[in-house]
Amino acid sequence: MTSPVTVKDKGLEVALPSGELAYFNHYWLRDNCSTSFDPETRERVFDIFHLAQPPHPSSAHVANGALEIVWSGENHTSRYPLGWLESYSKGERRADPAELKRVSWYGDHYPKMARFAHADLMADRQLVAQWLRAMLVEGVSLVTEMPDSDQALTDLVKLMGQVRPTFFGDYFDVRTHIAPTNLAYTAKALELHTDVPAEDLAPGVQFLHCRANSVEGGENLFLDGLAVANDLREQFPEDFKLLSETAVPFYFEHDNQDVRARQRVIELDENGDVSGVTISQHMADVFDLPQHFMDRYYPAFCRFGRMLQADKYLMRFRIAAGECIVFDNHRIVHGRSAYSATSGDRYLRGTYADRGEMRSTYRALTSKGRFA
Ligand SMILES: [Fe+2]
Numbered sequence: 001m002t003s004p005v006t007v008k009d010k011g012l013e014v015a016l017p018s019g020e021l022a023y024f025n026h027y028w029l030r031d032n033c034s035t036s037f038d039p040e041t042r043e044r045v046f047d048i049f050h051l052a053q054p055p056h057p058s059s060a061h062v063a064n065g066a067l068e069i070v071w072s073g074e075n076h077t078s079r080y081p082l083g084w085l086e087s088y089s090k091g092e093r094r095a096d097p098a099e100l101k102r103v104s105w106y107g108d109h110y111p112k113m114a115r116f117a118h119a120d121l122m123a124d125r126q127l128v129a130q131w132l133r134a135m136l137v138e139g140v141s142l143v144t145e146m147p148d149s150d151q152a153l154t155d156l157v158k159l160m161g162q163v164r165p166t167f168f169g170d171y172f173d174v175r176t177h178i179a180p181t182n183l184a185y186t187a188k189a190l191e192l193h194t195d196v197p198a199e200d201l202a203p204g205v206q207f208l209h210c211r212a213n214s215v216e217g218g219e220n221l222f223l224d225g226l227a228v229a230n231d232l233r234e235q236f237p238e239d240f241k242l243l244s245e246t247a248v249p250f251y252f253e254h255d256n257q258d259v260r261a262r263q264r265v266i267e268l269d270e271n272g273d274v275s276g277v278t279i280s281q282h283m284a285d286v287f288d289l290p291q292h293f294m295d296r297y298y299p300a301f302c303r304f305g306r307m308l309q310a311d312k313y314l315m316r317f318r319i320a321a322g323e324c325i326v327f328d329n330h331r332i333v334h335g336r337s338a339y340s341a342t343s344g345d346r347y348l349r350g351t352y353a354d355r356g357e358m359r360s361t362y363r364a365l366t367s368k369g370r371f372a
Contacts, residue, residue, distance in 0.1 A: 005060045012060055014067050017082055022089035030055035033078035042371050097367040098359035100136045104227035109315045114141040128159050129365040132358055139328035146209055146324050153209045161357025164203050166196050167259055174348040176341045183282050187341035192308050192333045193280040197250040198259040204355030209324040212347040218339030223313040225277030225333045229266045232304055239300035244268055249285035276330030
């Protein structure tokens with residue numbers, strides 16, 4: 001069976017099985033010949049920079065459901081299945097199995113929060129896929145029945161990726177410290193925040209493994225920044241615009257460290273949808289923006305900060321020893337009320353992983369990819 005192909009100056013037109021006449025650029029076709037990719041390393045081994053002439057077909061036709069091109073000036077034939085061409089014909093982004101619709105949650109989320117037992121996750125990769133799905137959609141989950149060991153936390157992180165260090169190191173211990181460098185290391189109330197915005201790329205996924213919690217007070221506070229940001233967008237669009245477009249400075253300065261980065265309080269993804277928030281009163285640097293701009297920025301910033309504290313959004317609970325709360329650090333805002341340091345033990349051990357690695361693991365567990 002043959003089908004018409006029209007070779008033009010910079011590309012060609014080919015009739016797809018859908019009946020649509022689609023255009024493909026010659027460079028793109030030559031670059032993406034299946035032989036461009038090493039089947040073992042799966043990396044591109046063809047180097048388009050070294051073509052002597054712009055690629056041009058000496059002949060092109062459709063046979064057996066594929067476009068076949070013989071390239072002029074090269075002893076090379078390329079074959080492209082029409083179904084594969086069709087998936088790129090509209091210039092749309094490649095479908096991403098990890099791009100799931102985010103679902104906002106509110107103050108009543110605690111009983112509904114996705115829960116998985118540590119041993120079950122260790123034993124079942126399909127359960128890991130469900131766990132990561134909950135993380136991508138809701139941004140928070142609770143892992144229960146954690147063994148009382150450092151290794152249990154590392155093992156959990158490794159199910160989705162690598163331990164991601166920050167300037168605090170690979171792991172951090174949240175308990176009362178004698179010379180604290182951070183409010184978390186005291187018994188005082190910890191206002192609502194996301195972690196480590198002073199880094200260029202704040203860590204993506206946070207793990208807090210509770211090893212002991214017998215103190216009075218110290219209620220955990222979590223909220224979905226996405227829910228609040230979307231409400232702000234609806235009710236106060238000008239404020240939303242300011243917070244999603246303006247980068248403000250964050251810092252951490254101690255001893256040999258002078259860490260600085262600028263972040264937008266509301267983070268948008270490539271589609272313009274809210275994908276996260278960055279909020280940290282204790283790491284916010286002096287805003288170095290024009291003073292007249294502050295006239296508009298501060299009221300918007302404060303409105304958002306007050307909205308975060310509304311009961312509508314706040315999930316309150318007490319994390320118990322043996323539980324690990326896992327959450328998207330770019331989306332979920334957390335804090336705790338003050339506790340009495342002398343009333344018992346409180347020890348949370350934490351670490352981070354990357355969002356990108358979490359998405360990678362989810363894709364690998366749920367879809368075939370390009371080389372299957
Ligand atoms: Fe924190």
